[in-house]
Amino acid sequence: MREDGDATGGRSMRRSPDDGRAGFGSGLDLHLDLQLDLTGAGGVGRSLEGALREAVRSGRLTAGTRLPGTRGLAADLGLSRGTVVHAYTQLIAEGWLTGSRGSGTRVAGVLPESDTGEAAGHAPAKPRAASVxxxxxxxxxVSTFPRADWVSSLRRVMSAMESEQMGYPDPAGMPALRLAVADYVSRTRGVWASPDSIVITAGFTQALALLARTFRRLGVRSAATENPGFVFHRELLAAAGLDPVPLEVGAEGADPSGLPAGTRVALLTPAHQHPWGVVLAPGRRSAFIDWARRNDAYVIEDDYDGEFRYDQQPVGAMQALAPDRVIYAGSTSKTLAPGARLGWLVVPAPLRGPLLRTMRETGSALPVIDQLVLADLLSSGGYDRHxxxxxxxxxxxxxxxxxxxxxxxxxxxxxxxxxxxxxxxxxxxxxxxxxxxxxxxxxxxxxxxxxxxxxxxxxxxxxxxxxxxxxxxxxxxxxxxxxxxxxxxxxxxxxxx
Missing domain, CATH: 3.90.1150.10 (Aspartate Aminotransferase, domain 1)
Incomplete structure (x- = not known):
């Protein structure tokens, strides 16, 4: 316990970092500055109420935050338990806190009306329609995320992984996951891939940002994107210094005749154009590949939902037509959940070195355990079943x-x-x-x-x-x-x- 005197005769009381006595049974730490004026009415109890009230009002203690138990907080602050009980009871009565048997004392979800923005001279926010x-x-x-399969894979991974695997990971990804992804995209999407061609990313957003930065370093100044197309992808390209140029989309997909001179990158969604929903026609696929070979250019194939075709006419990946000119991109964002933040690129050999350099510079390696869990999910068949x-x-x-x-x-x-x-x-x-x-x-x-x-x-x-x-x-x-x-x-x- 520390007692720091102040100019007003009060003191700041808080738990000392090395205070190890057995009074903190709640397991919850709470920092409170108690400015005590022992001559004032209410003394230490009023000071505690005021400190808790201000912590809630300022937002330092947010709605739903669980507070320490009365015994633990009393021991922490060097006060009697009765003082803490009285302070909690008063703040519950005022509406700052809530208390119920079994769940303890928590910060209330709605502050007392006198302390809302309206009382501070601000107009109350307009109510939003409840989302239906x-x-x-x-x-x-995302409610269908395969939790049981994920947990089973996690258990297998944690029981089998070696300590050395918890070191700094290879920016390209864990070997087990690169092997599993190479097998998966080859058999399900017809991609030409080997573990050495795979680079693991945190989904397509990160993949595109890394590719854009890499291309900018290689002298590329613009990138063709489908029109209509996802606005955020254009923003990512622009943020890396690439000028997004529109490619009109018709019934046969993006039109390669609209590629302006000097363009060396085209971002396409061949299997299911987003958002128009058409498939890039065979003739246009060939035309894009011819353009890439003539101009030392690359196609980024965003195969964002290639697993989901419902009319029994699956469309294979464009990458198989030209593995040296097409960068294939896939992820778990549509199959599992965007929050999984796991994806992959199949990268032509000349781009692998520059891309990995960008990844090292930006610290883009993914968590080892997440990678190994996905590898197990893929190899065990759980991913396919889902x-x-x-x-x-x-x-x-x-x-x-x-x-x-x-x-x-x-x-x-x-x-x-x-x-x-x-x-x-x-x-x-x-x-x-x-x-x-x-x-x-x-x-x-x-x-x-x-x-x-x-x-x-x-x-x-x-x-x-x-x-x-x-x-x-x-x-x-x-x-x-x-x-x-x-x-x-x-x-x-x-x-x-």
Whole structure:
């Protein structure tokens, strides 16, 4: 215990770092500065109340934070337990804290009204509509994450791994995972890959950022991207110093005739163009590869949802046509969950050295245990089993989406039957914005081609559509989200909202 005198005669009391007495049975540390004026009314008890109240008001103790038990805090501060009990009881009565048998004392979720922003002279925030559904694209149903299989793999990994494996990892990834990924992408996507060609990344976002930085160092100044396309990818390229140039997308995919002179990188989604949903035609695939070979250029193949094709006509990876000119990219973001942060690149030999240099410079190696768990999940068959289950569930959702929308609109979903999203064309950008706004007001999250920034440059008389992520809602929320979407789409123009 330390007692530091101050100019007012009070003292700052807090647990000394080396205080090891057996009074801290709660196992929870709490720093409080008690400015004690023993001549004042209430003395130490009022000081404790004030210190706790200020810690909550300032946000240092956030809603739901569990506080130490009364015995532990009393021993920590050198006070009687009765003083702490009285302080907790008073703050519970005022609404700062909550207390219940079995869960202890916690910071309240809602502060007393006198201490909200309104009391401080600020207008209260407008209430947000309660979210009833999320149909934004780009995410799977994360509630289906294979927890049991993951835990089983984790146990096997922890019981078998050697201590030396916990050292600084190879930036390219753990050998076991590179071997497992090479086998997986070869047999499921037709990719030409060996463990030496694999580089493990924290998903495609990191992979693209690293590639963009690497290409910039190699003298590349621009990169072609599909139009419409994911706005964040353009932002990543621009952040690395590459100028994103648009490639128009039609019924046969991105048009290689639009490649400007001097461009040496093209970012494509050949198997299922995002967001349009079309497949890059064979003739256009060949044209992109011819362009890459003539210009010492590269294609980045973002195979973001290649595992999910529902019409029994799988499309193999473009990389197999030219392993020396196509960088293949895959990840677990759509199969497992974005939060897993695990992905891979299949990199042509000339780029491997420069890419690994970028990874070393940016400290981009991934956690060893996560890599080994994914390697075990892949090699044990657990990953394949999960993908098959997910594929069946998403196929059913897409069919139900198309069937329900057909009952309220004559407009058909566009794109092949694949992936985790579908496009529903609408009449205009204004109609798209109206639908997205009305959905948000009703608690349903939606994206549109214009509202989510898919077109570059933005604006103009570009086609409009809702980009419906039917895989995103958890199972219990899917039907409610679908019902609301159908209601909104089925309303006559001008009465939405």
């Amino acid at each position: 559904g999320d149909l934004r694209p780009g995410r799977p149903d 993908v098959r289950r997910a594929r069946l569930g998403y196929r059913r959702r897409r069919h139900e989406l198309a069937e329900r929308l057909a009952g309220v609109t004559d407009t058909l979903l566009t794109g092949v039957s694949a992936g985790l999203h579908a496009l529903l064309p609408v009449s205009s950008a204004a109609a798209e914005r109206e639908l997205v706004s009305a959905a948000e007001h009703a608690g349903l999250l939606l994206h549109g081609l214009h509202t989510a920034g898919y077109w570059h440059p933005a604006g103009g008389e570009r086609p409009a559509a809702l980009v419906i992520g039917y895989a995103t809602p958890p199972r219990h929320a899917w039907r409610q989200a679908l019902d609301l979407l159908v209601t909104l789409v089925g309303r006559p123009p001008g009465v939405i909202g």
